[in-house]
Amino acid sequence: MKRGRLITLEGGEGTGKSTQVRRLASWISGKYEVEVKVTREPGGAPGAEAIRELLIAGATDRWDPGTEALLHVAARREHVLRTIRPALAAGRWVISDRFFDSTRAYQGLAQGAGLEFVDGIGRLAIGTLRPDLTFILDLPIGMGLARAESRGTTNRYERMGEAFHERLRRAFLTIASEEADRIRVVDASGSEDDVAGLLESEVLLRWPIP
Numbered sequence: 001m002k003r004g005r006l007i008t009l010e011g012g013e014g015t016g017k018s019t020q021v022r023r024l025a026s027w028i029s030g031k032y033e034v035e036v037k038v039t040r041e042p043g044g045a046p047g048a049e050a051i052r053e054l055l056i057a058g059a060t061d062r063w064d065p066g067t068e069a070l071l072h073v074a075a076r077r078e079h080v081l082r083t084i085r086p087a088l089a090a091g092r093w094v095i096s097d098r099f100f101d102s103t104r105a106y107q108g109l110a111q112g113a114g115l116e117f118v119d120g121i122g123r124l125a126i127g128t129l130r131p132d133l134t135f136i137l138d139l140p141i142g143m144g145l146a147r148a149e150s151r152g153t154t155n156r157y158e159r160m161g162e163a164f165h166e167r168l169r170r171a172f173l174t175i176a177s178e179e180a181d182r183i184r185v186v187d188a189s190g191s192e193d194d195v196a197g198l199l200e201s202e203v204l205l206r207w208p209i210p
């Protein structure tokens with residue numbers, strides 16, 4: 001059985017990731033005639049979804065940034081072991097709404113736990129697993145936060161203030177610049193169809209259909 005592929009979508013708040021994950025999954029399953037598993041972080045496995053509740057609710061200063069990174073990594077370990085690895089081994093393609101670049105950007109750079117710290121603990125969750133392709137959906141923070149707020153309730157991260165979200169946007173762009181082979185930055189300010197088209201053409205470039 002040929003191993004499946006792992007694609008991750010990343011970005012700040014309100015960038016439209018979840019919609020694009022769903023669209024990309026249905027496009028890929030039609031185009032490449034493969035089974036696609038859609039999943040998310042924090043979450044994607046029962047224990048990881050329980051940890052998610054601890055992370056997205058409550059006061060913005062509820063956790064020390066290092067503790068927060070450890071919680072994300074604990075959730076990720078469940079997700080990788082119980083969901084991602086089995087799906088890849090069964091030949092499915094996996095599309096995850098966020099993965100370890102979020103821990104690097106949010107906790108490592110924007111919250112200040114440091115990249116060395118998050119990369120060190122991160123290995124406990126992912127071992128040698130790396131996404132085959134990562135998209136970072138990029139949007140000016142005013143647009144992203146307005147979209148997130150228009151959804152009604154805001155989670156803990158959405159309440160972290162503009163300076164935090166500016167740091168976060170820069171963090172994702174820095175991370176992308178250091179791994180240009182794996183990571184593509186996508187302008188998420190266009191229409192839903194425009195953004196979907198950009199993702200699809202990148203996937204086709206990476207994996208041409210014979």
Ligand code: TMP
Binds near residue numbers: 013040102106
């Ligand atoms: P979501 O809104 O994309 O579902 O994600 C929930 C929040 O979790 C989001 O605001 C970003 C945050 N997050 C981190 O801070 N670190 C991580 O490692 C992950 C996966 C998510």
